[in-house]
Amino acid sequence: MEGSQIMAFAQVSWERRRFGQTLRRDRWWVSPLLVFLGLSAFVVYTTWAAFQGKNYYYGPYLSPFYSPELFGDSPHAWFGPKPAWWFSWLPWSPALLILPFPGLFRLTCYYYRGAYYKAFWADPPSCTVGEPRKLYLGERHFPLILHNVHRYFLYVALLFLILLAHDVWKALWFADASGRERFGIGLGTVILAANVFFLGCYALGCHSLRHLVGGRFDMLSAFRAKSYDCVSCLNSKHQRWAWFSLFSVGISDIYIRLCASGVITDWRIL
Numbered sequence: 058m059e060g061s062q063i064m065a066f067a068q069v070s071w072e073r074r075r076f077g078q079t080l081r082r083d084r085w086w087v088s089p090l091l092v093f094l095g096l097s098a099f100v101v102y103t104t105w106a107a108f109q110g111k112n113y114y115y116g117p118y119l120s121p122f123y124s125p126e127l128f129g130d131s132p133h134a135w136f137g138p139k140p141a142w143w144f145s146w147l148p149w150s151p152a153l154l155i156l157p158f159p160g161l162f163r164l165t166c167y168y169y170r171g172a173y174y175k176a177f178w179a180d181p182p183s184c185t186v187g188e189p190r191k192l193y194l195g196e197r198h199f200p201l202i203l204h205n206v207h208r209y210f211l212y213v214a215l216l217f218l219i220l221l222a223h224d225v226w227k228a229l230w231f232a233d234a235s236g237r238e239r240f241g242i243g244l245g246t247v248i249l250a251a252n253v254f255f256l257g258c259y260a261l262g263c264h265s266l267r268h269l270v271g272g273r274f275d276m277l278s279a280f281r282a283k284s285y286d287c288v289s290c291l292n293s294k295h296q297r298w299a300w301f302s303l304f305s306v307g308i309s310d311i312y313i314r315l316c317a318s319g320v321i322t323d324w325r326i327l
């Protein structure tokens with residue numbers, strides 16, 4: 058037999074690992090633990106902030122948790138105060154009309170799905186680490202098959218991106234003592250602008266957008282090919298943008314909330 062044709066065989070016994078059992082020697086548990094802590098903290102804070110219903114705007118600043126403010130008491134509200142049809146059993150807050158959309162966009166995001174399957178469901182806790190379940194149904198069955206709506210939430214997310222960019226424009230105009238609006242830049246303006254930048258890098262790197270832009274075509278026009286490259290470039294760092302944008306949206310709300318409640322004063326740069 059020629060040397061190049063010699064093949065090595067090894068006896069490999071296949072047996073199901075117990076939950077948490079692995080041959081890995083690295084600290085595989087650090088990543089899911091950090092994801093668990095980070096997402097838990099964000100969900101707890103967001104839920105608390107959403108039910109406050111106050112201190113969500115300050116001068117020209119509007120918290121992204123409450124934008125667009127469809128109904129509410131602030132000057133940013135589109136259609137006036139709390140609607141008469143609001144459910145009597147549910148505390149009123151303008152954020153409750155808004156947050157389900159970005160929330161479901163993130164919940165169905167391909168990156169977050171992989172992250173919270175590991176961190177919250179241990180399914181599996183990490184690659185080659187034993188999981189607690191014996192049955193694997195994947196995402197082809199209810200309820201996980203509902204993740205397929207992600208592409209539709211992408212359209213909503215892109216609309217929100219435009220509205221948040223408009224909020225940054227409004228955050229450049231401050232009322233003076235006579236009530237006239239004058240151009241200016243505050244730290245809040247910078248924070249809101251950074252938030253739109255990070256959200257843009259996150260949403261424009263969406264896997265579904267990549268598919269929409271170039272995935273269905275055999276030939277791409279020059280413009281489409283360039284767009285596909287841009288989306289792919291952002292997509293290659295999707296995890297990073299997912300976390301940066303999560304932090305930036307939370308920091309935006311915290312900053313405006315602290316200004317509105319009088320704990321700090323907005324720093325006017327210009």
Ligand code: FES
Pocket residue numbers: 162166167168169207211259260262263264265266295
């Ligand atoms: Fe993450 Fe679409 S895959 S935003």
